[in-house]
Amino acid sequence: LTLLFPRTAQSIDLSAEYGYDEWLVGRFIQYVPDIRDFLAKMEKAPVRYIRVNTLKTSIKDLAIRLQSKGFEFKSTSIPEVLAVKKASISLGATSEYLLGHYYIQDLSSCIAVEALDIKPNQMVLDMAAAPGGKTTFMAQKMQNSGIIIAMESNGRRARSMSFNLARCGVYNTCILKTNAVQAADKLEIKFDRVLLDAPCSCEGVIARDPTRKRSHKPEDVDYCSKIQDNMIESAINHVRPGGILVYSTCSFAPEENEMVVDRILKDYSSVSVEPIPYGINGLVKFGDLSFADEMIDTRRLYPHLHDTTGFFIARLRVN
């Protein structure tokens, strides 16, 4: 399934220069804009972000408290999210963090929640929720009204999520420790919003974990793509008419992104892609593969263009 491309002088040179397996760079060359800038950016520590938890404090109050401790911030495209310019101590070591006044979370994750266009009192399903960063942002946007059903199959991760929800003062959420596909199929509820931040091969976080340059294999993409196909189909069946599904991954691989969404568009005529005002257009071609024209409205976030981890977001409206 994973498309591989013939070796070229460029792919061989760049993979040697930046320490990647050649197959991966060979694929990046096909679709990543400004490939050299991209690879150079992936060598640098990613920008760190915090998301202010407005269930417990205000942006202004938190900024004042942390500035008095030697932190400096820059605003971002999302008002609750601040980019950290200077940190006097570890972001996870302040009393404000322990008290749930903020969550350490990449801007890209917050954009996925923004794409859901969540309103108070809605019914929301979060299908792969742990460790709960997006769940807590959703709860904050809902001001603890409505209901979020958050699913996580791994017991340890579910426990970790329950701590994060408690720390952030979230009380509109029910955690189900269960396989999302099996459980969702048993649920008879239709949701206004469904978030599927799918398990993925995590190509987008190579800057945080450079071992992935070599440990990441084409089979990982194949494996994740199959899981994602199952999950998105289950997710789409739980969106009420008029509702929204946001599908996201932290992978660059088109097989985990556009290809997954493209299959859904082919199988469900009631589903359409809606644009969101972040990132750059999704792919309509990859190698000899063509995707639906609508795929242009899906979004890709790149470290060298958007100062985020690599991310893919598709907002799907079910009509």
Place this chain on the structure above:
Amino acid sequence: LIYSKPARNERTIINRALDRWGAFEYFKDKHFVVGKYDRGKKAFVFLVNEKLEQVASDLADPYSVGLAIGELGKKQFIPSIAGADLFARHGKRNEFYIIVSEKGEKLVLYGRDIMGDSITEASDNLAENELVIVLSRASDAIALGRTRFSGRLLFQKGKVTVSTITDAGYYLREEGQP
């Protein structure tokens, strides 16, 4: 955990605790469910909203529902750190509180007991063996404690005068545990 609405006697114990920390007014219209485990011998109280309260009992075997605000005993309600935070945030804060210094705050957040030297203020007339919410200088609830002394003796130097029952550092220390 099996979740249900609080029974009348359970609601009375919860209300008594809310009243104790001056938070009854804020919580009087809020919704709670009680989650029981160990064959009903142990129970936690969860804050939920009205919608979640309606759905909670219909969901098969939820891992958690809402926000655990404390443990419910036969006669007493012991707040969790999330409960203490809500009480401090929305309560009148006139009884059963102590305030600690910056140094004390750091130690408490590591789960350490509280020395009299670290206490800068305490509610009037605190007795021995009393549950108290521990506040930072910024008025954040950072812990729940139990007094070992009464009144002015809480401030005596060189002695632990309040035992820490739970603290806000708990989440981080326990998060990675199996």
